Amino acid sequence: GGPPTPERSRPLGRRPLLPPFATATAAAALVVASLFAVQADRTRAERDTARDRAREIAHVLAAPDARAAHGEDDGGRGIGVVASASEGRAVVTLSGYREPSGDRVHQLWVMRPGAEARSLGLFEGDTPLVATGLDRSATSLAVTVEPGGGSHRPTSRPVLQLTLESVGFGE
Structure with missing residues (x-):
């Protein structure tokens, strides 16, 4: 055989870029998803309020003595x-x-x-x-x-x- 192959090692202090980037991306995605969820709830509540008001108005307008x-x-x-x-x-x-x-x-x-x-x-x-x-x-x-x-x-x-x-x- 020949001389043993030296082991390759990474220089100390350097870490791969992907894990922090992936973590930051996941955190940003959670923030965006949370904002969308809050907006969806707000929009749903506004829609429900408008629908309820429209029902109340229709009820008054449809009354026989209106x-x-x-x-x-x-x-x-x-x-x-x-x-x-x-x-x-x-x-x-x-x-x-x-x-x-x-x-x-x-x-x-x-x-x-x-x-x-x-x-x-x-x-x-x-x-x-x-x-x-x-x-x-x-x-x-x-x-x-x-x-x-x-x-x-x-x-x-x-x-x-x-x-x-x-x-x-x-x-």
């Missing part, structure tokens, strides 16, 4: 309502109003004689608001501009008010 009313102020800004007294619900829209400035919101109130105004919710841009829990004693709907998140009681005079007699309320 009636519509509309009111405008001197500037042509308006409020529209389709209400069902038997269902105790109304679909309310605003038109011509910009989003309030700063951290302010449009809030909808139901008015009754001899009772404090009760909040029916906050408008989100031009999305219709489905007001529930109305009873026949409700005489009008009022819209105020309130601090972000809304108020327990109106803190300003109504920017718009609509009587409900023509849609079966106010008895």
Whole structure:
């Protein structure tokens, strides 16, 4: 035989590049997958909310006693309502109003004689608001501009008010 073959060894201190690269890639993939999962959940929740709102609106519109009313102020800004007294619900829209400035919101109130105004919710841009829990004693709907998140009681005079007699309320 001949002389023994010397063993090849790697120089100390050098490691292969692939394992750290693979680890970093896997970590990045997990982060991206997590972000996609969060976005998918958010999108699913938004879709479910929109679907539920559409069902509520359709339910009010399909009620046998559903009636519509509309009111405008001197500037042509308006409020529209389709209400069902038997269902105790109304679909309310605003038109011509910009989003309030700063951290302010449009809030909808139901008015009754001899009772404090009760909040029916906050408008989100031009999305219709489905007001529930109305009873026949409700005489009008009022819209105020309130601090972000809304108020327990109106803190300003109504920017718009609509009587409900023509849609079966106010008895």
